[in-house]
Amino acid sequence: MNGRATYRTLADACGASPDTVRRRLGRLFAAGMVQTRCEVARPLSEWPVTVIQWGRAAAGELERISRGVTGAREVRLCAGVTGRNNVLIIAWVKSLTDVQRFEVRLAHRVPGLEITDRAVALWPLKLSGHLLDEQGYRIGGVPLDVRTAGASTRP
Numbered sequence: 226m227n228g229r230a231t232y233r234t235l236a237d238a239c240g241a242s243p244d245t246v247r248r249r250l251g252r253l254f255a256a257g258m259v260q261t262r263c264e265v266a267r268p269l270s271e272w273p274v275t276v277i278q279w280g281r282a283a284a285g286e287l288e289r290i291s292r293g294v295t296g297a298r299e300v301r302l303c304a305g306v307t308g309r310n311n312v313l314i315i316a317w318v319k320s321l322t323d324v325q326r327f328e329v330r331l332a333h334r335v336p337g338l339e340i341t342d343r344a345v346a347l348w349p350l351k352l353s354g355h356l357l358d359e360q361g362y363r364i365g366g367v368p369l370d371v372r373t374a375g376a377s378t379r380p
Contacts, residue, residue: 267361272317275346293335
């Protein structure tokens with residue numbers, strides 16, 4: 226969705242009035258359920274390397290650990306997931322040599338989180354629904370219809 230869309234545009238898209246959209250968005254922002262985010266072409270940022278880490282933490286520690294992880298400035302995403310590795314972290318760092326430094330800082334910052342696997346994304350093809358070229362510049366989009374996302378196609 227266009228982050229610059231007006232309440233009228235959003236209202237037309239979801240079949241509500243602009244005032245209803247404004248109130249509902251206000252409640253979502255106030256509750257911390259929605260946040261604004263601006264993506265930057267990676268070559269223009271000081272953080273061109275994407276690190277993906279999978280980790281493990283005790284279920285009772287996930288909230289504390291997620292607060293510690295998301296407080297690190299490099300972190301773009303921290304998610305609790307199912308499976309043996311129940312934590313997913315995506316971070317941006319300045320160079321390949323910073324990958325290890327980031328992991329060491331994270332280990333000191335968040336005791337109880339065990340990083341079990343890691344990967345470096347050398348060429349992200351997509352970021353937040355934007356298709357990217359080899360240099361990291363937007364070349365198109367992948368539209369998402371939130372009304373049908375995840376809907377079953379079975380009769």
